[in-house]
Amino acid sequence: MASESLLDAFPPTRYAFAYGSAVFAQSGYSAADIADAMTDLVFVVDDPAAWHRQNLAANRSHYSALAMLGPDTVASVQDRFGGRIYYNTHARVRGRLIKYGVISTDAIREDLQHWSSLYVSGRMHKPVRVLRPDAKLQLAVARNLRSALAASLLLLPTRFDDVRMLEAICGLSYAGDVRMGVGESWHKVDNIVAGQAASLRELYAAPLAAEGSAAAYGAVVGPEHLLGGRRDGASAARASLPPSLEQDVTLPARRRLLASLPLCAQAGMLEHLAASGLGAVPGHAAAAGSGLTAAPLATAEAA
Secondary structure, eight states, rough: OGGGGGGGOOOOOOOOEEEEEEOOOOOTTTHHHHHHHHHHEEEEESSSHHHHHHHHHGGGGGGGGGGGHHHHHHHHHHHSTTSSSSEEEEEEETTEEEEEEEHHHHHHHHHHHOSSSHHHHHHHTTTTEEEEHHHHHHHHHHHHHHHHHHHHHHHHHSSEEHHHHHHHHGGGGGOOOOGGGTOOOTTHHHHHHHHHHHHHHHHHHHHHHTTTHHHHHHHOOOOHHHHTTOOOHHHHHHHHHEEEEEEOHHHHHHHHHTTTSHHHHHHHHHHHHHHTTTTOTTTTTOOTTTOSTTTTTTHEEEH
C-alpha cells in the first residue's frame, strides 16, 4: 500500500511527508526489517486544535490519555514542548503500523527558516517522500537544504569526497541528540548515507549547483551520478569511486557560508570552528581572530 493512500484516513493537511527506514532503505536493514518497520509521517496543519478535534472523532484510539482533556489541550501541549510537534505512535491504519506527528504551518516554517529546534528541519536535511506538496512551504524547505549544505561545507576541509559531505549533512541534526546514545545506533548516520546515497545526492543536487564546488563535482562524476540518473558501464564504475570536491576556504567564501546559516546557528558554528581549528583560512588565524564574527552577519540574514 502506498503511503499516499494513508492520507485519506485523516483530516485534510496543508503538507505531508513520510520518512524513515520503512520508506527509504538504510544500510544493515534486511527485507524483513523493512517490512516490519513503522511508517513515519508528518502532517502540517494550519489550525492544530481544529485538526485534532476532527482526528479525535475519526481516530480516538490513536491518542493517549491526554486526549481526555480535549483537542485544545492536545494542541497546547504540541505547541509548548519539544519541537512543537505532537506524535501519535503505534497506530494501526489500514493494516500498516504508523507513527505520525502533527505540527502547525507556522511552527514548521519557523524551524525550516531559523532552526528554532532543528527537529523537523533536521529530519528534512535527509530524504523525505512528500505526500501532499505546498508551494509556499517548498521555498522554506529549499532554504533549509541550502543552510544544511553551507553548514557541512564549513565543517569540511578544502578537499573532501561526497560521502564525507553527506555524512556531515546527515550528522547535523544528531550533533546534540541524546538518542544517539540511548536506543539509537551509533552508526545511524553511516547507515543513512550508505543506504540513501543516491537519494541524498539527488536532494542536494540543486543546492550544490549553486556553490562553486558544483563544477568540480560534475567534472569528476558527471551529472548522471549527481542526479541519480542512468549510467553506462564506464560511468557506473567511475561512480563507485569517492568523488573529489574542492571548496573555496578564503575568508570571504567562509563568511558567505556563515551568512547562509540561520542566525541562531551562526554563533554556535563560530564557537565550534574556533574550538576545532576548522576556522583557519589561508593568511588568517582561527575563527576567533580571523574576522569571522556573527554580528555583521545579522544584516545578511535579515536581508
